[in-house]
Structures are given as C-alpha cells and as structure tokens.
Amino acid sequence: MSILSGKNILLGISAGIAAYKTASLVRVFIKAGANVKVVMTPASKDFVTPLTLSTLSKNPVHSSFYNEDDENAEWNNHVELGLWADYLLVAPATANTMSKMANGTCDNLLLATYLSAKCPVYFAPAMDLDMYKHPSTLNTFKKLKSFGNIMIPATSGELASGLVGQGRLAEPEDIVAFMEQDVLNKLPLKGRKIMITAGPTYEALDPVRFIGNHSSGKMGFEIAKASANFGAEVVLITGPTHQKVNHSLIQVVPVVSAQDMYEAAHTYYKTVDVAILSAAVADYKPKEISNQKIKKKDSTLVLELEKTKDILASLGEIKLKQLLVGFALETNNELEYAKGKLKKKNLDLIVLNSLNDKGAGFKSETNKVTIIDKENNITAYKLKSKAEVAIDILSEIIKKLNA
Incomplete structure (x- = not known):
C-alpha cells in the first residue's frame, strides 16, 4: 500500500x-x-x-x-x-x-x-x-x-x-x-523497525475446543498501521482475529497459541528498535491436550492448567537497545499494578487501560489509556478512537527514541 x-x-x-x-x-x-x-x-x-x-x-x-x-x-x-x-x-x-x-x-x-x-x-x-x-x-x-x-x-x-x-x-x-x-x-519513524503483538491467543483443549479471550486485535492493528504510516518497518505478530491490514511496510506473522507467539516474538525481537506487546496472551493453558474431542459425560469437567511463558518478561530480561512497551488491562488498583508490571518486566513504557472506563477494553472502537514511563511520568488521555490512541502511544515512543 x-x-x-x-x-x-x-x-x-x-x-x-x-x-x-x-x-x-x-x-x-x-x-x-x-x-x-x-x-x-x-x-x-x-x-x-x-x-x-x-x-x-x-x-x-x-x-x-x-x-x-x-x-x-x-x-x-x-x-x-x-x-x-x-x-x-x-x-x-x-x-x-x-x-x-x-x-x-x-x-x-x-x-x-x-x-x-x-x-x-x-x-x-x-x-x-x-x-x-x-x-x-x-x-x-x-x-x-x-x-x-x-x-x-x-x-x-x-x-x-x-x-x-x-x-x-x-x-x-x-x-x-x-x-x-x-x-x-521525512516521516519520524523512517529507518526504524517495530515489532507489535496483537489479538488473543487460543490454547487448545482438544482438536475442537480452546481457551481464549475477547480481544479483537484492533488496538494492535491500529498501532501497526500508524507505525507504518510514520515510516517504520513493522512486524505484526497476531493471534486469531478478523482484523485486516494491507500495507507495504507491514509484515503480518499469524500465530495461534501463546507458545507460537513467544517463539515468533523471540525470533524478531533481536532485530527491532521498538517492541510493543499489545496482545492479550493467555496466562494459562491446559496441561494436557486431548487428541480426541472430549465427550460430554459428567455434569462437571475439571481442567488442569499450567502457566504459559511470559513473553513480555522474557523480552525484558534480554533487552539490549530495544524500547520495550507493554500493556496492562486492569479492573482494580490500576496504577499500582501497572507501575509494578513496568518495573518487574523491565519496560520503558506501559499503556494502562481499565475495564472500569466506559468505552475502553475489548471489542470496542474506542479506548482510554494512561501511559507511564520508567521514570514514573504519568500521562492520562481522554476517551478516543483506537486509531487516535495509536497516534498518542507512538508520539510517546518517538519522544523516547529522540531523547
């Protein structure tokens, strides 16, 4: 495009x-x-x-x-x-x-x-x-x-x-x-390479069923489009989603599970200037995956789950020159949890959105975010379209890159 x-x-x-x-x-x-x-x-x-x-x-x-x-x-x-x-x-x-x-x-x-x-x-x-x-x-x-x-x-x-x-x-x-x-x-991100994760992950229970979430991937796709429009070369690693993008500067890498996304993120991370992890990655996955469709037998079904690999934390551990940006979707004590995640995972910026804010979160055309940097500078934005939020996020990133 x-x-x-x-x-x-x-x-x-x-x-x-x-x-x-x-x-x-x-x-x-x-x-x-x-x-x-x-x-x-x-x-x-x-x-x-x-x-x-x-x-x-x-x-x-x-x-x-x-x-x-x-x-x-x-x-x-x-x-x-x-x-x-x-x-x-x-x-x-x-x-x-x-x-x-x-x-x-x-x-x-x-x-x-x-x-x-x-x-x-x-x-x-x-x-x-x-x-x-x-x-x-x-x-x-x-x-x-x-x-x-x-x-x-x-x-x-x-x-x-x-x-x-x-x-x-x-x-x-x-x-x-x-x-x-x-x-x-003349674009501000000309010559920069950005990796973005978007969408949900699906964790298989059997050949038919999976554990997932309600993420549409729209926020990550809007960030990818805005990054490319600012001149960046973009790698967009996306879980299953109906979102589409067609841009000559965007390479789409489709994945399904948290493990798929982990491997793809580590493959591309070492070559990028900025990594923006906006995907809603599953925190847990089934410990055992059935080879056959699980039959409905009893009135209850017990599933044993185990933690998935923490993609954001793992990238923070090996970070060299990259600017690393994470997302935090919270329902209570939002700022406290976001600041803790920022420090614990060695991030440069964290984008906080709360499900308590009307118009924010999954399956919405809008979002309301607060951006916090590692110096604990806090910038709160009004409710905007996700395309406008993407511009706000990238504006903060450009400031950091040019600092």
Missing part, C-alpha cells in the same frame, strides 16, 4: 500543454489510494476538461470562486480547500503561475488556495527549454524552494516547440513516486 493511501491530494493545474497528463496523474493517485480534488486556473481548461478530471477524481473540479452563471451558486472556499489537503501539488506549474506563487500574486482560485495552504506544497514545472533556463525562472525556482516548497524537476526530451531539452513535465508515475519517497524520507 502506498504511503499516500488515505491522504488528501489537492492537484492544482495551470495552463500548459502538459496539462493533458493530469488525467493520468489523477488516476495514478487514485490507484495509490489517495483522495483527489482538482483546482484549475481558468486558462488550463483549454488543455484538459473539468469533466474528465471530475469523473476520474470523483470530486467536483473548481476553477473559479463561484459559478457566474448561477446566481445561487455557493462560494468555492479556497481556505477550506487548503485545509482539506494533506499535500498540494501544482502540476504542470507554468512559468506564469510559478512567478505569481513566488511573488504573492492572487488573481485566481488556485493561487488563493496556494497562499492559504498549510500543508506541504510540491510543484512540477513544465515549459519550453529557453523558458526553463531563463534567469527569472531559475530565480523563481530558488524563491519557491526557499518557502519550503518542494520541486519535482522537469525531465529532458522533445518539447512542444520541437526543441529537445529540459522542460518536460515529469511522467505521472514518476511524480507520484517522487512524492511517496519524499514523504517517506
């Missing part, structure tokens, strides 16, 4: 012959999983039609502040468009539009949106060879980059004038690849 998946891309199109490539560019963004809206300069509509772009993007195309032919038309709010975007891309960026961007000229909707945007801005120049090399254009490039805008250089080849040289708009696939790599390189 692309790092741009789920992101909002605002494509600004200015009036150059290379605008014909923007239809393909929209399709490549959509294929990458991005949401796309388009803002055009009025003159750019001579090169590519709004109908084509709105059909491909599945969003209305904006080119003016309002529809002059409709007296009841709503105002196209450039501020809202700028705030909607995670990334603004101006492509093709003509010499005229770039000069206006560099000097604060605001005479159309695209330029007003550019001046309002709070997100990273990319621009992909396209023009004839002599225009591309002109000192004023080179000065415009320099000025735009000094604002923090990111230039996607034009390529060399045959130009519309018949000349051969630099000035061709980069190909759509190359523009998207450039943005993906640039975004990835």
Whole structure:
C-alpha cells in the first residue's frame, strides 16, 4: 500500500500543454489510494476538461470562486480547500503561475488556495527549454524552494516547440513516486523497525475446543498501521482475529497459541528498535491436550492448567537497545499494578487501560489509556478512537527514541 493511501491530494493545474497528463496523474493517485480534488486556473481548461478530471477524481473540479452563471451558486472556499489537503501539488506549474506563487500574486482560485495552504506544497514545472533556463525562472525556482516548497524537476526530451531539452513535465508515475519517497524520507519513524503483538491467543483443549479471550486485535492493528504510516518497518505478530491490514511496510506473522507467539516474538525481537506487546496472551493453558474431542459425560469437567511463558518478561530480561512497551488491562488498583508490571518486566513504557472506563477494553472502537514511563511520568488521555490512541502511544515512543 502506498504511503499516500488515505491522504488528501489537492492537484492544482495551470495552463500548459502538459496539462493533458493530469488525467493520468489523477488516476495514478487514485490507484495509490489517495483522495483527489482538482483546482484549475481558468486558462488550463483549454488543455484538459473539468469533466474528465471530475469523473476520474470523483470530486467536483473548481476553477473559479463561484459559478457566474448561477446566481445561487455557493462560494468555492479556497481556505477550506487548503485545509482539506494533506499535500498540494501544482502540476504542470507554468512559468506564469510559478512567478505569481513566488511573488504573492492572487488573481485566481488556485493561487488563493496556494497562499492559504498549510500543508506541504510540491510543484512540477513544465515549459519550453529557453523558458526553463531563463534567469527569472531559475530565480523563481530558488524563491519557491526557499518557502519550503518542494520541486519535482522537469525531465529532458522533445518539447512542444520541437526543441529537445529540459522542460518536460515529469511522467505521472514518476511524480507520484517522487512524492511517496519524499514523504517517506521525512516521516519520524523512517529507518526504524517495530515489532507489535496483537489479538488473543487460543490454547487448545482438544482438536475442537480452546481457551481464549475477547480481544479483537484492533488496538494492535491500529498501532501497526500508524507505525507504518510514520515510516517504520513493522512486524505484526497476531493471534486469531478478523482484523485486516494491507500495507507495504507491514509484515503480518499469524500465530495461534501463546507458545507460537513467544517463539515468533523471540525470533524478531533481536532485530527491532521498538517492541510493543499489545496482545492479550493467555496466562494459562491446559496441561494436557486431548487428541480426541472430549465427550460430554459428567455434569462437571475439571481442567488442569499450567502457566504459559511470559513473553513480555522474557523480552525484558534480554533487552539490549530495544524500547520495550507493554500493556496492562486492569479492573482494580490500576496504577499500582501497572507501575509494578513496568518495573518487574523491565519496560520503558506501559499503556494502562481499565475495564472500569466506559468505552475502553475489548471489542470496542474506542479506548482510554494512561501511559507511564520508567521514570514514573504519568500521562492520562481522554476517551478516543483506537486509531487516535495509536497516534498518542507512538508520539510517546518517538519522544523516547529522540531523547
């Protein structure tokens, strides 16, 4: 899955012959999983039609502040468009539009949106060879980059004038690849490897039955997705769950029992920077597993259980450079038990949630956590979606990694 998946891309199109490539560019963004809206300069509509772009993007195309032919038309709010975007891309960026961007000229909707945007801005120049090399254009490039805008250089080849040289708009696939790599390189967990455990474990009684728990695995999966979106390479060790994830930076390792998870965790632990153990691992397992289905004979059934291996404690014992994060799900004396677990198992952080908090715990879309570090600093968070909780947890981890 692309790092741009789920992101909002605002494509600004200015009036150059290379605008014909923007239809393909929209399709490549959509294929990458991005949401796309388009803002055009009025003159750019001579090169590519709004109908084509709105059909491909599945969003209305904006080119003016309002529809002059409709007296009841709503105002196209450039501020809202700028705030909607995670990334603004101006492509093709003509010499005229770039000069206006560099000097604060605001005479159309695209330029007003550019001046309002709070997100990273990319621009992909396209023009004839002599225009591309002109000192004023080179000065415009320099000025735009000094604002923090990111230039996607034009390529060399045959130009519309018949000349051969630099000035061709980069190909759509190359523009998207450039943005993906640039975004990835700037992410806070780029170059980090994170191991995450998630979901329940199933401890077999016989070929049919097992002892398990109500964990859905959602919290661990949200942490995995957020870690990958922050640029980390993720190993997600998961017990049986209906949760799904599809991301190029996430390797899913399915397991069933506590012993399976123990072995997988120890296999990957030595190569990671961070280990986050959010799985609800069984504390006990049947001492004997029947080879045949246990028949219903008596009114009661006595099972002898034995402790499973403590994965978190075992990793704490061999910890070297890793940042080790555990979870504590408690029902009483929550802080006391969480602090004890933090120290006993040699953790760097522990994430506490209480079943006494409404909306927290298993099979819920939300969670309410308190994060405690080994210096006993305590940060309590409000009830949030598990996706938001994942961001909070990773923000604490990033602080520790950068300390």
